[in-house]
Amino acid sequence: MTATAQAHSRPALPIVIAGHVDHGKSTLTGRLLQETGSLSEGKVEAVREMCRRRGMPFEWSFVTDALQAERDQGITIDTSQARFRWRGRPYILVDAPGHKEFLKNMVTGAAAAEAAILVVDVKEGLSEQTRRHAYVLQLLGIRHIAVAVNKLDAVDYRQAAFDAVRGDIEAYFAEIGLSAAAIVPVSARQGDGIVGLSRRTGWYDGLTLIEAIDRFPDPILPSEGPLRLPVQDVYKFDDRRIVVGRIESGRLRIGDQLAFLPGARRARIKSIESWNTTPTLSAAAGQPVGITVDEDIFVERGQVASHADTPPATATRLALRAFSFSAVPLRAGESFVLRLATAEYPVTIESIDGIVQIDALGRQAADNVGRHDIADLTVASPEPIVLDVGAAALRRGVLTRFAEIVAAFVINMPLPVPLPLPVSDPLPANDRNLTPTRSSIAAAEREQAFGHAGGVIWFTGLSGAGKSTLAAALERSLFELGYHATLLDGDAMRQGLNADLGFSPAERTENVRRIGEVARVLAESGQVAIVACISPIRTDRERIKSALGESFLEIYVKAGIETCRARDPKGLYGRASRGEITGFTGISAPYEEPAAPALEIDTDQLAPPEATRRLVALIESRLGRARAIQAAS
Amino acid sequence: MSDLDALESESVFILREAFNRIDKLAMLWSVGKDSNVMIWLARKAFFGRVPFPAIHVDTSYKLPEMIEFRDRMAKEWGLDLIVSRNEAALASGMSHQQGRVTCCTALKTEGLKSVIAEHGFTGVIAGIRRDEEGTRAKERVFSPRGSDAVWNFRDQPPELWSHYNLDPPPGTHLRVHPLLHWTELDVWRYIRRENIPVVSLYFAADGRRYRSLGCAPCTQSIASHAANVDDIIAELGATTVAERSGRAQDRESEGAFEELRANGYM
Numbered sequence: 001m002t003a004t005a006q007a008h009s010r011p012a013l014p015i016v017i018a019g020h021v022d023h024g025k026s027t028l029t030g031r032l033l034q035e036t037g038s039l040s041e042g043k044v045e046a047v048r049e050m051c052r053r054r055g056m057p058f059e060w061s062f063v064t065d066a067l068q069a070e071r072d073q074g075i076t077i078d079t080s081q082a083r084f085r086w087r088g089r090p091y092i093l094v095d096a097p098g099h100k101e102f103l104k105n106m107v108t109g110a111a112a113a114e115a116a117i118l119v120v121d122v123k124e125g126l127s128e129q130t131r132r133h134a135y136v137l138q139l140l141g142i143r144h145i146a147v148a149v150n151k152l153d154a155v156d157y158r159q160a161a162f163d164a165v166r167g168d169i170e171a172y173f174a175e176i177g178l179s180a181a182a183i184v185p186v187s188a189r190q191g192d193g194i195v196g197l198s199r200r201t202g203w204y205d206g207l208t209l210i211e212a213i214d215r216f217p218d219p220i221l222p223s224e225g226p227l228r229l230p231v232q233d234v235y236k237f238d239d240r241r242i243v244v245g246r247i248e249s250g251r252l253r254i255g256d257q258l259a260f261l262p263g264a265r266r267a268r269i270k271s272i273e274s275w276n277t278t279p280t281l282s283a284a285a286g287q288p289v290g291i292t293v294d295e296d297i298f299v300e301r302g303q304v305a306s307h308a309d310t311p312p313a314t315a316t317r318l319a320l321r322a323f324s325f326s327a328v329p330l331r332a333g334e335s336f337v338l339r340l341a342t343a344e345y346p347v348t349i350e351s352i353d354g355i356v357q358i359d360a361l362g363r364q365a366a367d368n369v370g371r372h373d374i375a376d377l378t379v380a381s382p383e384p385i386v387l388d389v390g391a392a393a394l395r396r397g398v399l400t401r402f403a404e405i406v407a408a409f410v411i412n413m414p415l416p417v418p419l420p421l422p423v424s425d426p427l428p429a430n431d432r433n434l435t436p437t438r439s440s441i442a443a444a445e446r447e448q449a450f451g452h453a454g455g456v457i458w459f460t461g462l463s464g465a466g467k468s469t470l471a472a473a474l475e476r477s478l479f480e481l482g483y484h485a486t487l488l489d490g491d492a493m494r495q496g497l498n499a500d501l502g503f504s505p506a507e508r509t510e511n512v513r514r515i516g517e518v519a520r521v522l523a524e525s526g527q528v529a530i531v532a533c534i535s536p537i538r539t540d541r542e543r544i545k546s547a548l549g550e551s552f553l554e555i556y557v558k559a560g561i562e563t564c565r566a567r568d569p570k571g572l573y574g575r576a577s578r579g580e581i582t583g584f585t586g587i588s589a590p591y592e593e594p595a596a597p598a599l600e601i602d603t604d605q606l607a608p609p610e611a612t613r614r615l616v617a618l619i620e621s622r623l624g625r626a627r628a629i630q631a632a633s
Numbered sequence: 634m635s636d637l638d639a640l641e642s643e644s645v646f647i648l649r650e651a652f653n654r655i656d657k658l659a660m661l662w663s664v665g666k667d668s669n670v671m672i673w674l675a676r677k678a679f680f681g682r683v684p685f686p687a688i689h690v691d692t693s694y695k696l697p698e699m700i701e702f703r704d705r706m707a708k709e710w711g712l713d714l715i716v717s718r719n720e721a722a723l724a725s726g727m728s729h730q731q732g733r734v735t736c737c738t739a740l741k742t743e744g745l746k747s748v749i750a751e752h753g754f755t756g757v758i759a760g761i762r763r764d765e766e767g768t769r770a771k772e773r774v775f776s777p778r779g780s781d782a783v784w785n786f787r788d789q790p791p792e793l794w795s796h797y798n799l800d801p802p803p804g805t806h807l808r809v810h811p812l813l814h815w816t817e818l819d820v821w822r823y824i825r826r827e828n829i830p831v832v833s834l835y836f837a838a839d840g841r842r843y844r845s846l847g848c849a850p851c852t853q854s855i856a857s858h859a860a861n862v863d864d865i866i867a868e869l870g871a872t873t874v875a876e877r878s879g880r881a882q883d884r885e886s887e888g889a890f891e892e893l894r895a896n897g898y899m
Contacts (some may be wrong), residue, residue: 041876
């Protein structure tokens with residue numbers, strides 16, 4: 001193999017040049033191409049001639065602004081790509097338009113990139129459009145970003161001007177969860193700071209722009225992780241029935257048992273088919289494959305093949321963050337086709353949960369989503385949607401209306417189906433011929449006899465956050481103080497009363513409902529029921545709270561997912577990340593934090609004895625003698 | 634996965650999307666190096682077959698070696714070949730002497746449009762690449778063409794994350810560009826790796842060779858001693874001359890090629 005051919009086998013890194021219109025993106029692109037010796041012979045002369053004809057000074061942007069309309073208006077309309085090579089590594093520069101009108105083209109260009117250069121005019125600073133571009137990069141999942149603070153020549157290379165903009169960038173990036181690999185003072189027009197540092201910015205001793213992008217890592221294909229093979233088509237050109245698709249993550253081998261979702265069909269891989277290649281026994285992420293299977297099962301485009309023991313999640317409701325391209329607003333109640341990998345699902349927008357405010361970074365309520373808005377949506381489908389928040393291809397997709405792409409989205413989380421449950425919406429008792437017999441003992445009588453009120457102490461939080469530990473310690477402390485206290489542990493309940501329930505969203509809701517019913521009976525009998533149960537869904541907990549009122553004390557046991565993962569007392573995180581458990585809260589199923597817990601205990605910060613002390617104090621004041629005394633006075 | 638594997642993977646994915654979603658699909662086959670790579674990629678995607686017709690728009694001015702190669706390879710590769718000529722324009726004496734853009738429009742663009750109309754194609758696969766030319770750099774992978782094959786480059790639809798515009802409205806068609814992200818050098822390295830046949834005109838004879846193939850009157854050969862694929866790859870590693878520098882129609886005026894493409898040229 002020649003030296004040239006070897007140098008080429010490093011993959012080209014696509015970098016998008018983003019930023020506000022007129023901040024100098026195309027100029028920077030032209031400069032980068034020129035300084036890296038990537039322009040073809042005669043290109044610079046051709047550009048010079050175009051400028052002369054228009055009676056204007058040399059304009060670097062004409063290198064990539066290939067359309068006459070772009071040159072005539074001095075504006076980039078659509079995204080373009082150009083290549084250069086630096087120290088043997090090939091790059092693809094994606095020049096993206098900065099004008100608001102052409103955001104769809106910017107997103108189209110940026111979605112193809114692995115890294116970005118955000119160009120900011122030092123005189124203008126962080127404009128709304130610059131922030132929006134940064135936010136779009138974040139939404140697109142681009143994490144390697146260098147910022148070029150441009151036009152330093154226009155402020156006489158003053159450090160103070162640069163420092164002010166740099167501070168704003170750092171602050172905004174931190175707020176939206178980005179970090180800049182470098183913030184470089186440049187003048188694209190003069191060529192300062194791009195390949196070499198200029199004496200005019202002698203006060204800056206950081207990386208040049210090209211050094212910053214040289215440090216961006218090569219993209220990695222997700223070959224580890226569970227197998228995800230969305231079916232693209234099924235061919236029957238001859239006696240073989242070949243299932244084709246691109247492996248989006250993981251790997252497969254001949255003989256592997258596959259499951260095709262949705263549905264429960266399973267089959268083993270009989271062969272991996274190909275043309276004009278050496279036969280292969282296995283294939284991995286990024287490869288387009290054709291396989292045959294040993295069972296005559298029905299397989300069609302849109303299904304996702306996985307290993308039978310590590311299937312992806314399915315859900316009929318999703319929380320999405322979406323970016324709208326549509327001139328016609330998206331409205332709640334409106335129907336779309338949701339495209340995810342090769343599948344298409346009919347969906348309806350159930351609710352618009354807020355529009356992201358680019359400047360203030362809050363969410364604003366709205367009844368429609370306008371063009372270029374970034375919005376949080378809840379969508380529902382009559383069909384199960386196969387998704388995997390850990391695999392890009394099964395996490396992000398597009399919404400179409402009449403076959404037109406009107407929005408791009410990323411799935412925030414799958415949502416459970418709200419069940420009409422007796423607790424929240426009971427049928428009138430006489431409709432079911434029920435005549436409940438009321439106890440003749442009043443709550444006050446019990447309270448007086450026991451010396452405390454009955455109630456429910458409900459511990460919610462991620463697995464491994466410390467609920468069971470705290471609940472057991474609390475039971476012991478209350479018992480020693482003379483309380484009639486009983487521990488109801490979620491796992492223990494699943495071995496008895498709830499042994500028939502699994503972990504689907506609906507079954508989890510039912511699990512919580514039954515535990516809540518038992519706790520209510522105990523509370524009404526005057527006891528203190530201590531519940532330790534993940535109970536991830538807010539509405540499930542709210543239902544119990546509304547039945548119990550003041551005597552329901554919700555305790556949010558909080559710990560970072562990393563802490564929980566490290567503790568992993570039940571070995572569940574390890575199994576979930578190996579894909580052995582699906583629908584695992586915090587990994588592949590949602591957890592909804594309480595809005596207003598009676599107490600929040602951060603077990604990253606607080607040791608169990610101190611946490612228990614605070615819990616006892618809370619119970620003493622809300623259910624204990626202190627309350628009885630207060631009530632009497 | 635090597636860079637060529639990654640390019641091959643994307644092209645195969647694109648071809649399979651096109652085949653799945655487009656009822657009346659065809660591939661343009663200019664018999665140049667790029668379109669031979671494209672035929673090859675189709676055979677990769679469809680396990681040795683090309684399951685749609687290959688269209689050759691014959692201007693009658695093509696270099697004779699190209700026509701010989703076309704007829705030989707069409708047979709060897711088992712292609713369903715459609716040859717389209719604008720006979721009316723040829724009968725009226727159309728040639729580059731009427732102006733290169735006029736001639737290209739009549740013989741290539743109109744030739745293509747008539748074959749699309751005649752067969753009712755709703756998708757046409759074309760082997761253009763971004764690195765060839767500035768307006769091609771701005772293309773989409775699935776690029777809608779309006780009625781009369783017009784490319785509305787001022788308002789192209791969004792395209793991201795392998796989600797393409799797959800359903801053109803009636804009366805319009807899609808251009809599908811599976812080689813959009815390849816470079817000239819990638820094409821030659823893939824030809825070497827896969828041992829894909831190409832027209833002999835690409836190899837130097839008497840110190841000259843063709844780098845890009847078109848009609849005889851408007852295509853210039855370049856000075857070169859590259860006599861085989863390895864030589865060409867070495868030559869391209871060193872050159873700074875643009876690939877289509879020998880194609881006269883691109884440079885009739887500043888916007889000539891853009892105008893050709895906006896009106897339906899490939």
